[in-house]
Amino acid sequence: EAQVTQNPRYLITVTGKKLTVTCSQNMNHEYMSWYRQDPGLGLRQIYYSMNVEVTDKGDVPEGYKVSRKEKRNFPLILESPSPNQTSLYFCASSNGLGQPQHFGDGTRLSIL
């Protein structure tokens, strides 16, 4: 089954404790991206990747890192999480311009 898998689905942690949210897709898609979704603000792009070893900032990249060492994986790293990064995070993949985005089921992060 074609899917985008995110882990963990839920995480409660404390300020400053490094964490990684994993994202994996099995559709051989070139493009992958991370969004955060907050009430009243909608989906906002954090980072995206157009291929292995090619990443670029989205609209709200501060406080986040990503890497794309393999085509299928695109982890999101919070080196020193802060409470303002408490949000619902989505990973997505696609085959590029004019193609549907396939989203994971989301990761709900709470930073205390």
Added chain:
Amino acid sequence: SQKIEQNSEALNIQEGKTATLTCNYTNYSPAYLQWYRQDPGRGPVFLLLIRENEKEKRKERLKVTFDTTLKQSLFHITASQPADSATYLCALEGRGSYIPTFGRGTSLIVHP
């Protein structure tokens, strides 16, 4: 700056009626416009895509129109059902942007 506007107020309609949702944009020349459905706590799911040179697209009970002069897309669900209740997001892609920008979404509630 680029702006995508969707009605923030929920749309309440009776079962069997046609629901019409609006997506307006400014300072943007999208090559593609997409519509997604999002259920609470889940990732958005792709519904329809329309290209800048297309006026209308249909899929079963769904219809999308795209007016690049008015800078507006309308999304219609005919013979609506309570199961259609969800938040609907529009997303725009410009040439060379690779990753779409999403509106904040409009909640649709279909009453039995």
